Amino acid sequence: MPMIQEILASSLRGALVALGVDPLPASIPVERSNRPELGDWSSSVALAAAKATGRKPRELADELVARMALDPPAYVAEMSVAGPGFVNFRLHDRWLHDVLTEVVEGGVDGYAAHDLGHGERVNVEFVSANPTGPLHVGAGRWAVYGDALCRILERCGYGVHREYYVNDRGVQMGLFAASLAAAKAGEPIPEDGYQGQYILDWAAEMPDGADPVVWAHQRVLADIGGALSSLGVEFDTWFSEQSMVESGAIDAALADLRASGLVDKRDGATWLRTTDLGLDKDEVLLKTGGEPTYFLGDIAYHRDKFTRGFTRLVDVWGADHHGHVARLKAGVGALGHDPDELEIVLGQLVTIMKAGQVVRMGKRSGTFVELAEVVDEVGPDVARLTFLLQSIDTRQTFDLDAVVSKSMDNPVFYVQYAHARIASIAKVAAERNVPRYPLEMVDLSELVHPRELDLLRSLGELPEVVADACRTRAPHKVATWVRELAGRFHGFYHDCYVMGEGVTHEQTQARLWLVEATRIGLAVGLGLLGVSAPDSM
RNA sequence: GCCCCUGUAGCUCAGCGGAUAGAGCGGCUGCCUUCUAAGCAGCGGGUCGCAGGUUCGAGUCCUGCCGGGGGCGCCA
Known part of the structure; x- marks a missing residue:
């Protein structure tokens, strides 16, 4: 909470006490006014408290103002009552000048940084697309969202670990390798196999005598990693599902589940009685043939993450995995963990449009548009901001033609252009030998223009925006x-x-610092989004 | 049938329970002899899907309906 907000709330609380209002409201709302002509900040306490005290809101508001006027809170120039009973505060511009000082003192590394997490170790798993082919454009949304969320968590005091779960075991992986092998041998792709052009391309690359399974694994991960890298997304861990078979982690998880007494064998398969945990149906752990299901693997995987010392797990999934949420939480619960420590963010799916048509994404049919292709064409900054400007809760339409051809008026350039203009001012100042004096020597009261004050207002909001984006897992708030x-x-x-x-010289000095504060704000915001802040365009 | 997300300007989307709902794009119109016009400003544009409810106050919360997307596999 900004200091000014606390100052005003505290003064209001004092006035409420002095007026004998009892009980006091649980919290004293103080908000930025959206009516600039009425004031800078406002409070609706009088509206909320009036009923309990049997007074009319406006009367109570008038009394509050009269009371506070005896000892006016810092920065306050004027108090008034308006509308149904809002207490409005008009502040001296000095409060905004102090925002500037805060921004500059915090700097790019410190301004709008928080300690919400107290160093808690969070494991964020995202993308985790099946390693059976290149990433398609839609996966870019998870990549960029997950990475931006991690950056925001880091700035809010969490110890963040980025992780990609590689589902390199199971039916699909086998089909993928078999498709490659068939293509290489010039045989038809097996039924239910993968048909994309990339299969033919990669088959041509595959050396003679290579084990298709091993080679396919290495080839596809290199491809996926490369695409993510080009988007500026790097993972700390690529966690192999297959490795858990080899390490015994899957068996260990199964043993733990058995110990919970919730495991049955019937119809030749091994089941987890998730109905006992409140779900609609039971879930298979081992298939009839004895193969572990994806479900069991995922339980073992999350067990492993807890074992590695993470106290909070965040999984970013596409909404098409919705059906897996409840059972995984139940599975984690069956192992004795608090299901609330596993947080699953479901992102709504991306619809890809090309030439006015919806492109149906299917790796098996091979009709998908590759993420790497799009990033190559528009660059990581455009791709990232396009994904990040929209809430993860809404379905996104990614119009390839618009993103590519209109890239010149993409919002990313609008934002980056501001940063480039700032750099340009610095350059011109240097050319003209205009120094910037130390901040404490500069009279910030020169900043009185509405444009200057609006800029400072925005800068003053960043700490709350970052904290809110963190708590609500909503990087798009930083983007907007x-x-x-x-x-x-x-x-x-x-x-x-x-x-x-x-x-005037004095204006120049104050504005140079305002520009510097803006540079810091842009750098912080863009940094959290993973978008570059260029010095020239 | 049940579960999740969603419906706001012509289009794409913002909008901690607060006062007169915003931005970008598109359309029309102005502004480059001072730091980058990838910019700024103005005009036009809305029954916030519909109906109830809670509240001093609802685009925001609750319920029901309608429309859109996704899910409910011994696939992952």
Whole structure:
């Protein structure tokens, strides 16, 4: 909570006590006013507290204002009552000038950083697409979302570990290798096999005598890793499902489940009685042939993550895995873990449009559009911001033609252009030998233009935006904030020259620092999104 | 049938229970003799899917309906 908010809330609380309001409201709401003509901040306490005290909201608000006027809170220039009983505070511009100082003192590394996590170790698993072919564009959403979420968690004091679960075991993997082998031998692709062009391309690459299973594994992971790298996404761990067969981790998980007394054998298969855990049906752990299911593997995998010392697991899945959520949580619970320590973020799916048509994604049919292809074409920044500007809870339509051809008016350039303009100001200042004096020597009260104050208002919101984005797992909130900050900077840039004719030395100094604070804000915001902040465009 | 997400401007989307619902794109119109016009400004555009409910106050919360997407495999 910004300091100013606490100051106002505390003053309001004092006035409520002095007026004998009892019981006090549980919290004192103080919000930024969306009515600038009425004030900078406002509180609706009077509306909430009036009923309990039997007074009219406006009367109570008037009394609060009168009381607070005896000892006005810091920064407050004027208090008034408006509407149904809002207490409005108009502040001296000094509170915004102090925001500037806070931003500069915090710097790119410290401003809007928090300690919400107290160093808690969080394992974030994302993408985890089947290693049976290249990533398709839609997977880019999980990659970029997961990575941005990790960056935000890190800034909020969590120890973050990025992880990719490689489902390199099971039916699909076998089909993939068999498809490659068949293509290499010039035989038809097996029924239910993978038909994409990449199968033919990779088969041609595969050396004679290579074990298709081993080679396919290595080839596909190199491809997936490369695509993610080009998007700026790097994982700490690529966790192999197959390795758990070899290490005995799957057997160990099964043994633990058996110890829970919830395991049955029937119809030739081994089941977990998830109905006893509140689900609609039981789930198979070992298939009739004795093969572990994906479900058992995933339980073992999450057990492993806990064993490695993570106290919070975040999985980012596409909504098409919705059906797996309840049973995995139940499975984790059966092992004695608190299911709430496993948090599953379901992202809504991406629809790809090309030439006005929906492109149906199917690795087996081979009709998908590769992520790597798109990133090559538009670059990581455009790809990232396009994914990140939208809430993960809404279905996203990724129009390839629009993203590619209109890339010149993509929001990413709008934001980056603001950063480039800042760099340009610094360059020109250097050329003209305009120094920037130490902040404590500069009179920030020169900053009075609405454009300047709006810019500072946005900068002052960043800490809350970051904390909120972290708590709600919503990186898009940072993305929309960055876009707004850039917009306000462009307005400032247009109306308020930093140097030149008609600008006093004092204004130049104050504005140079305002520009520096904006640079920090942009760098922090873009950094959290993994979008570059170029010095020239 | 049950579960999850969603419905806001022509389009794509924002919008901690607060006052007169915003942005970008598209359309029309202005602004480059000072730091990058990839910019700024103005105009036009809305029964926030529908109906109830809770509340001093609902785009926001609850219920029901309608529309869209996804899920309910011994696939992963």
